[in-house]
Amino acid sequence: MELNRLSLGTLRDMLDKKEISSVELTMLYIKRIKETDGKINSYITVCEEEALEQAREAQKLIDAGCAGSLTGIPVNIKDNICTRNIRTTCASKMLEDFIPPYDATVIRRLKAHGAVILGKTNMDEFAMGNSSQTSYFGGVKNPYDLNRVPGGSSGGAAASVAANLAPAALASDTGGSIRQPASFCGVTGLKPTYGAVSRYGLIAFASSLDQIGPIAKSAEDCGIVLDIIAGYDPDDPTTHKEVCCNSCGKIGMQLRDIKIGIPVEFFGEGISDDVKTAVSYAVKEYEKMGCSVQEVSLPSFKYAIAAYYLISSAEASSNLARYDGIRFGYRSKNGETYEDLIKNTRAEGFGDEVKRRILLGTYALSSGYYDEYYKKAVYARGMIREDYNEIFKTCDCIITPTAPTTAYMIGEQEINPVKMYLADICTVTVNIAGLPSISTTCGYDRNGMPVGMSIIGRPFDEATIIGVADAFEKVFGRQEVSL
Amino acid sequence: MVDVELVRYLAELCRINMSEKELKAKADEMSDIINLMDSIKEIKICNNSLIPDNSIYYRDLEEDMAADSLDRDEILKNAKGSREGYFSVPKVV
Numbered sequence: 001m002e003l004n005r006l007s008l009g010t011l012r013d014m015l016d017k018k019e020i021s022s023v024e025l026t027m028l029y030i031k032r033i034k035e036t037d038g039k040i041n042s043y044i045t046v047c048e049e050e051a052l053e054q055a056r057e058a059q060k061l062i063d064a065g066c067a068g069s070l071t072g073i074p075v076n077i078k079d080n081i082c083t084r085n086i087r088t089t090c091a092s093k094m095l096e097d098f099i100p101p102y103d104a105t106v107i108r109r110l111k112a113h114g115a116v117i118l119g120k121t122n123m124d125e126f127a128m129g130n131s132s133q134t135s136y137f138g139g140v141k142n143p144y145d146l147n148r149v150p151g152g153s154s155g156g157a158a159a160s161v162a163a164n165l166a167p168a169a170l171a172s173d174t175g176g177s178i179r180q181p182a183s184f185c186g187v188t189g190l191k192p193t194y195g196a197v198s199r200y201g202l203i204a205f206a207s208s209l210d211q212i213g214p215i216a217k218s219a220e221d222c223g224i225v226l227d228i229i230a231g232y233d234p235d236d237p238t239t240h241k242e243v244c245c246n247s248c249g250k251i252g253m254q255l256r257d258i259k260i261g262i263p264v265e266f267f268g269e270g271i272s273d274d275v276k277t278a279v280s281y282a283v284k285e286y287e288k289m290g291c292s293v294q295e296v297s298l299p300s301f302k303y304a305i306a307a308y309y310l311i312s313s314a315e316a317s318s319n320l321a322r323y324d325g326i327r328f329g330y331r332s333k334n335g336e337t338y339e340d341l342i343k344n345t346r347a348e349g350f351g352d353e354v355k356r357r358i359l360l361g362t363y364a365l366s367s368g369y370y371d372e373y374y375k376k377a378v379y380a381r382g383m384i385r386e387d388y389n390e391i392f393k394t395c396d397c398i399i400t401p402t403a404p405t406t407a408y409m410i411g412e413q414e415i416n417p418v419k420m421y422l423a424d425i426c427t428v429t430v431n432i433a434g435l436p437s438i439s440t441t442c443g444y445d446r447n448g449m450p451v452g453m454s455i456i457g458r459p460f461d462e463a464t465i466i467g468v469a470d471a472f473e474k475v476f477g478r479q480e481v482s483l
Numbered sequence: 484m485v486d487v488e489l490v491r492y493l494a495e496l497c498r499i500n501m502s503e504k505e506l507k508a509k510a511d512e513m514s515d516i517i518n519l520m521d522s523i524k525e526i527k528i529c530n531n532s533l534i535p536d537n538s539i540y541y542r543d544l545e546e547d548m549a550a551d552s553l554d555r556d557e558i559l560k561n562a563k564g565s566r567e568g569y570f571s572v573p574k575v576v
Contacts, residue, residue: 101557306523317497324498326570328561338575347500355499359490359509360516362497375534376523382533418515
């Protein structure tokens with residue numbers, strides 16, 4: 001078995017037994033990135049020198065017998081998470097040469113643990129999109145089929161893990177941006193409960209929806225990463241003191257006691273037959289394992305897309321107001337007055353989709369439209385939360401498709417904003433309700449493209465959804481990509 | 484229906500310059516997008532408890548305390564224009 005196809009647990013074992021050193025492991029991944037990433041464009045920045053220095057320091061911890069679960073193990077980071085002295089671009093011209101003067105909290109935690117940071121991964125600009133084709137640095141390709149999208153906005157993270165260019169990745173999820181690319185690329189991605197992981201240092205898109213989470217080859221590996229990055233942070237007032245800390249604690253649990261809810265609204269029109277077949281197969285496997293399955297309903301589902309796009313765009317219009325070229329980032333060379341400078345900077349620095357969302361958010365918040373749009377979107381948010389609360393009175397977790405389709409051809413869909421927005425229908429309710437959700441591969445379509453299913457849990461019950469996902473992964477034959 | 488004048492107004496509010504061609508294109512796109520958003524208008528707000536005052540959890544607020552911030556030179560490194568420890572910009576007045 002090739003070294004770079006191994007789980008985090010196996011890599012830990014090999015490092016501790018001195019079968020390989022952290023430097024050797026890091027060099028192996030860097031070599032593979034240099035040889036292969038040209039095909040998929042999953043990295044924006046590769047930090048070879050910094051990674052090798054971190055590997056040398058990590059090896060000292062390993063040699064001293066002080067290694068933790070990720071010590072000496074390489075990971076990569078979505079390029080909207082601040083890394084001190086390493087370019088952080090959000091895949092935008094606006095931040096093309098921005099070098100953060102500080103580390104995000106999740107980065108501080110990884111470094112304290114001795115993890116090795118390989119580089120920064122490609123994404124949709126400012127995390128707005130679900131195809132990873134809006135990047136200023138060129139689109140990302142799906143390793144399973146280079147003519148198809150990897151999903152987004154964390155397409156680089158998901159594609160790099162699928163292509164064995166890193167064993168695990170950190171990414172962010174605002175409306176599905178971890179789960180959907182994990183689904184399209186045949187890997188596992190976890191969006192934690194809102195408030196489980198600090199957003200300090202995550203370049204903000206929609207502050208009430210954004211969460212950082214892991215992408216890896218398995219639910220167990222996601223749990224290993226989550227335990228390092230999760231937890232209360234004084235720098236983020238939305239983090240909870242009640243946070244998951246033993247994310248792998250229910251791996252191997254008895255599934256007879258698990259009640260699974262299947263919301264009818266997620267299996268209606270618009271969901272492809274291949275996706276329905278694969279997810280239904282997975283549900284039957286869970287029944288064989290002893291889970292009880294019941295049909296449930298999310299009546300407010302029909303408002304989900306509107307609520308999500310109105311809330312997220314409104315917040316984005318506020319969060320992206322800081323990009324004016326004055327203190328950091330791109331600055332236009334045109335502009336004789338202060339006002340003109342700012343307007344030209346934003347016109348030249350932002351891509352189309354970002355401008356579209358800022359306009360939508362400005363519309364939703366502006367006088368004359370606020371009551372009919374934004375206020376009702378916030379109310380719909382409450383309705384969706386109530387619907388989930390009702391379901392969780394009788395279910396321990398919920399299973400849905402992660403996306404209505406599998407990965408589509410590059411250029412087929414992403415030029416139509418409405419079509420793109422509707423494709424988020426399976427993921428956005430989870431962000432609106434602040435719940436944890438994990439996507440894992442449950443099948444392949446007629447073209448061999450991965451199908452993902454999402455397992456949604458109660459707040460701060462990441463352990464249950466990881467345990468449930470792991471149970472399926474152990475019996476499912478995941479197909480590795482050969483690139 | 485979103486027209487060019489509305490997009491022009493929104494672009495002014497959010498400080499993004501747009502050409503006439505771009506305004507027209509965005510008006511067409513925004514019309515389709517707002518049609519998609521219009522489903523939200525059918526909601527009747529009848530239970531005010533669902534409009535959250537604090538849907539986002541905030542831990543107990545802390546006392547303001549003076550503490551070190553980022554180094555000024557570090558912050559200025561990312562600025563395209565700086566002079567004598569300040570950000571420099573075109574004339575405002």
